[in-house]
Amino acid sequence: MANHVEIADGQCKGCRLCIENCPTHSLVQGSQLNKSGYQYAKFEQHGCTACGFCYYMCPEPGAITVIKDDGKGGA
Numbered sequence: 001m002a003n004h005v006e007i008a009d010g011q012c013k014g015c016r017l018c019i020e021n022c023p024t025h026s027l028v029q030g031s032q033l034n035k036s037g038y039q040y041a042k043f044e045q046h047g048c049t050a051c052g053f054c055y056y057m058c059p060e061p062g063a064i065t066v067i068k069d070d071g072k073g074g075a
């Protein structure tokens with residue numbers, strides 16, 4: 001599977017730090033609200049390099065998980 005990021009919707013506070021600091025513009029702010037009323041970030045694959053910037057920028061522990069390409073190919 002290609003590099004990707006999982007966002008735990010319920011943990012996100014919609015601060016946009018991950019979105020603004022992603023060098024590949026692979027994160028966007030969704031239009032839906034989570035249970036706390038925040039427009040949570042969503043991952044869109046635009047060549048994510050698994051650099052981890054989003055993870056390190058996020059003030060919410062557990063909101064972002066970066067998954068690096070396992071090298072096996074496929075979806």
Ligand code: SF4
Pocket residue numbers: 004005021022023024025026027047048049050051052053054055066
């Ligand atoms: S790991 Fe890097 S490239 Fe991938 S979404 Fe996060 S900041 Fe963007």
Ligand code: SF4
Pocket residue numbers: 007011012013014015016017018019040041057058059060063064
């Ligand atoms: S940095 Fe964290 S809390 Fe802020 S929008 Fe991104 S996932 Fe949500």
